[in-house]
Amino acid sequence: MLELCARNWWVYIVRGVLALIFGMYAWFVPGLAMRILLMIFGIFVLIEGIFAIVGSIAGRKYSDVWWIVLFEGIAGLVLGLLTLTRPAFVATVVVMFIAFWAIWGGVFRIIAAIRLRKELDSEWLLVFGGAVSILFGLMLFRHTGAGIMAISWLIAFFASMFGVLLITFGIKVRKFQKEAGTTAL
Numbered sequence: 001m002l003e004l005c006a007r008n009w010w011v012y013i014v015r016g017v018l019a020l021i022f023g024m025y026a027w028f029v030p031g032l033a034m035r036i037l038l039m040i041f042g043i044f045v046l047i048e049g050i051f052a053i054v055g056s057i058a059g060r061k062y063s064d065v066w067w068i069v070l071f072e073g074i075a076g077l078v079l080g081l082l083t084l085t086r087p088a089f090v091a092t093v094v095v096m097f098i099a100f101w102a103i104w105g106g107v108f109r110i111i112a113a114i115r116l117r118k119e120l121d122s123e124w125l126l127v128f129g130g131a132v133s134i135l136f137g138l139m140l141f142r143h144t145g146a147g148i149m150a151i152s153w154l155i156a157f158f159a160s161m162f163g164v165l166l167i168t169f170g171i172k173v174r175k176f177q178k179e180a181g182t183t184a185l
Contacts, residue, residue, distance in 0.1 A: 002119040006177035012170030019163030023156045030152030038091060042083030049076025092144050095151050099140035102158065106133025122172045129165040132158070 026033040052073030060066040083090040109130035113123040136158040140151065 002116055002173070002176065003180075006173045006180065009170045009174040009177055012166045012173065016163040016166030016168075016170060019159045019166060021163075023159030023161075023163055026152050026156035026159060030149050030156065033156075034091060034152045035087065038083055038087045038094065041094065042080050042087075042090070044080075045076045045083065046080025049073045049078075049080055052076055091151075095140050095144050098155070099137040099144075102133045102137035102140065104137075106130040106135075106137065109133065120173070120176065122169070125165055125169045125172065129162060129169070132161055132165070 022033075050073070052069050054073075056066045056069035056073055059069070079090075107130065109126045113126035113130065116123045116126070136154065139154060143151070143154075
């Protein structure tokens with residue numbers, strides 16, 4: 001696993017930089033950042049739903065279960081329209097999904113750190129990042145009604161902290177790569 005991380009060290013740095021950029025944007029324009037995220041999400045889900053519907057209808061000759069994709073497409077269409085027309089409601093639901101994602105990702109970062117503990121001396125960065133993710137997710141679950149502004153600031157803090165941790169981890173595994181003579185993919 002360490003070799004995989006070392007070969008792709010730059011991915012952690014790029015992810016960290018993107019998280020920092022988003023974090024700074026969300027710090028300084030929190031309401032707009034949340035509205036833009038919701039709008040992009042709504043448009044994506046709406047378009048994806050339309051394509052799923054079209055694909056399921058076109059493929060009904062070739063599969064007995066085409067209707068499953070049809071229902072998936074209808075659900076995407078409804079969610080996209082709901083997101084674009086009722087963003088406040090969807091914002092609460094999206095915050096719940098973000099909370100779940102943060103907790104889930106935090107757990108897996110901690111698992112990865114445990115697996116790397118014998119190979120890398122800075123696995124604590126992944127543990128710390130995982131713990132921050134889990135705490136962030138729990139805070140979002142607890143304070144979903146606190147308002148989009150406060151949640152945007154929490155997202156900004158998380159994105160900024162996560163970005164710094166990913167960049168630091170990328171630099172650490174890059175040093176390992178140089179020492180071990182591993183080449184990037």
